Amino acid sequence: MSLRHAMLGLLANEPASGYDLMKGFETSLSNVWPATQSQVYGELAKLAKAGLLEVSAEGPRGRKEYAITSDGRMELHRWLTEPQPDTPRRSDALLRVFFLNHLTPLEAITYLTGEAERASRQHEALTELEGRIDWGDDPLSVNGRLAFEYGLRFTAMREEWARWAAEELDKTRGE
Amino acid sequence: MSLRHAMLGLLANEPASGYDLMKGFETSLSNVWPATQSQVYGELAKLAKAGLLEVSAEGPRGRKEYAITSDGRMELHRWLTEPQPDTPRRSDALLRVFFLNHLTPLEAITYLTGEAERASRQHEALTELEGRIDWGDDPLSVNGRLAFEYGLRFTAMREEWARWAAEELDKTRGE
DNA sequence: TCCTCCATGTAAACTGTTACATGATTTG
């Protein structure tokens, strides 16, 4: 149910078309809340119908620029400040860990070192991306940096854990 | 698409009914792959139809016990060893971070310290749970311990990050 | 003219959540 809030958040900075929003989802938000074009256009219509957005301008090629309404801002604020539940999240990667005993010890260790490498690659990709981004003083940059740091810490943690887990299995294997 | 693999994984240890599986989803797998009763019964039927499971026994109250077939084991093995993509994951919590500039600095800091507290509570809940579990030598325990350690590291990382981020915002606020 | 980018939408399939509905068996 957060796609709508991602869209409200982007439109709270400036009015934009569905096409413009897609660029936001493909770049800054791609690691946090990916969305498809189908979803975005569908949700724009729903949000406009609900009065949280309105068409603020029309351009060539049927372009419709949407702006957030004051109801939309209220909803965004409500979402940002509502009490958060302690959410359990799904994880493919961890699910596999539960069933590692159905592999040979060697295969299991291969899986875990693979995980470590994936995390490491993601960490590197983030570091590289961080260097390429032109960080400014604008709000999206300030918040983007916080999210970035989260990504760095998360990938580092995952790599360390996977290496540790592989070693644990390796120990057991010897017995 | 991993519900089916969670079910195959559980049934690869021992045959079970839908009701039995639900206990697995509510306990060991609850933090990794929650599932509802509706899903489980529906998927059992599909898996049986696809030949990955078969009804191995029937009991009182219409109980049907399912066992994994060799096709099912092959599919489980394939899933465990297939190359993993570097998956982007959705995160409500991080999405909010991107839009923190639409709150007052004080509200934003409140959000982040709230995040820290949630992470801390989850960490404590895990530590407490770890003590209560009767860890054995069975495969689920061995792998469960690895997953547990992941949870502990993850919640610790999240708390540290949120405290750091709150401080960052606090610095900016002073300027 | 051709290619790329801009731009919007619809339809089908799948996954997941919540609520509803039913009834047998065991235990206190």
Added chain:
DNA sequence: CAAATCATGTAACAGTTTACATGGAGGA
């Protein structure tokens, strides 16, 4: 006999993904 537990299923709805479908505008 009442309550808890065992046990299975269906229906409606919400969110996501993939594929399809169309066409205008601008630049080389």
